[in-house]
Amino acid sequence: MEQAKSYGSNKAQTGITITLALSMLLASLGTSIANIALPTLAEAFSTPFSQVQAVVVAYLAALTVSVVIAGRLGDAYGLRPMLVAGLAVFAAASLLCAIASSLPLLIAARALQGIGAGFLMTLAMALMRHTANEARVGRAMGLLGTVSALGTALGPSLGGLLIPVAGWRGIFWVQVPLAVMALILAIFMLPAAASKERAPSAGLWQVMNRQLVPNLLVNVMVAAVMMTTLVVGPFYLGIGLGLTATQVGFVMAVGPVISILSGIPSGRLVDAWGTDRMLAIGLVLLAAGAFLLALLPNGAGVYGYVLSIIVLTPGYQLFQAANNTAALADISRERRGTVSGLLSLSRNIGLIAGASAMGAVFAFGVGTEEFARATAPAIASGTRLTFLLAGAMMLVALGLAFAHQNSSRRSS
Known part of the structure; x- marks a missing residue:
């Protein structure tokens, strides 16, 4: 009002x-x-x-x-x-x-x-x-x-x-x-x-209450998974599936295009159905997309990869709209800048973790850090291990979100 x-x-x-x-x-x-x-x-x-x-x-x-x-x-x-x-x-x-x-x-x-x-x-x-x-x-x-x-x-x-x-x-x-x-x-x-x-x-510790911390932790994990697709994807598509650089670029553009198309509809769904429900659906789609990336492309090739991204990316936009809305929902005006900064920080930490830690998991699965010399089966093995871990992370994130929602209902 x-x-x-x-x-x-x-x-x-x-x-x-x-x-x-x-x-x-x-x-x-x-x-x-x-x-x-x-x-x-x-x-x-x-x-x-x-x-x-x-x-x-x-x-x-x-x-x-x-x-x-x-x-x-x-x-x-x-x-x-x-x-x-x-x-x-x-x-x-x-x-x-x-x-x-x-x-x-x-x-x-x-x-x-x-x-x-x-x-x-x-x-x-x-x-x-x-x-x-x-x-x-x-x-x-x-x-x-x-x-x-x-x-x-x-x-x-x-x-x-x-x-x-x-x-x-x-x-x-x-x-x-x-x-x-x-x-x-x-x-x-x-x-x-x-x-x-x-x-x-407000001091950071005043802002970092038990209501906000789960939003930030889940934000870190989701950002790490999304960065993993950007780090691992080009190697899997180029070496694992043998696509040309132009074809890799075309396939890698599918995710951003879906993000552009699904952002505003995701926000409308959050307004209509509430943050808790949309956050949970977003995390379920992210988990499903990650597991599909681990398993589907090995049998269905590039079509399996694209289908997995089509499942994963709308989940990310639903999560982002719901998580940001929920994190800022009950924050007083004089603290909104700090909370927005913490959301951006958690996202950036997740991107860095996805590029470094998940990149290291991929290298472990491949068996070498010299990806250009790796065989297609080795790249496929590294991709499978990395996205199985990513899917498990999304299940943990889903558990955190449910625990947080239950705790919020009890306290209210």
């Missing part, structure tokens, strides 16, 4: 939604767009690939470190001014990346861009919860999930188009006007009330 009074105009709400969606798009686009330029950067700076990777790692590390800080600053000084500051940092850093004259300067600028992205990712979520109509919170979270998937999917494609035309600098130049546009929109479209409600920021 309060939010309807403040942000009831459809035109105003549309402007707010576009601003926050563009902010989330920029953060996710920055995550994926530089990856495709790594070979070009290695050639441009005459540097080994291992050193050029820091262009990607610096962004991800800075983003991971800054998300909770961004949330706490948003709670202390206002969500709107901190998002505006984040957009200004992101725009300036994108410009510095585009004009960088050496690899160390580019890495430093990418770290600064990652800090800005941390503010965008965290505060866009907090502001979306802050301004959304209570009956449409799930839909708002689903929209952010869709936009995040769109940015991640768009990055490599956009980079692939820009690099032949404008060189590696083009992937950063294109982000400058987008960030400036988002900055202008944030200044004029976001409600002033979001900058006036300032309160002393």
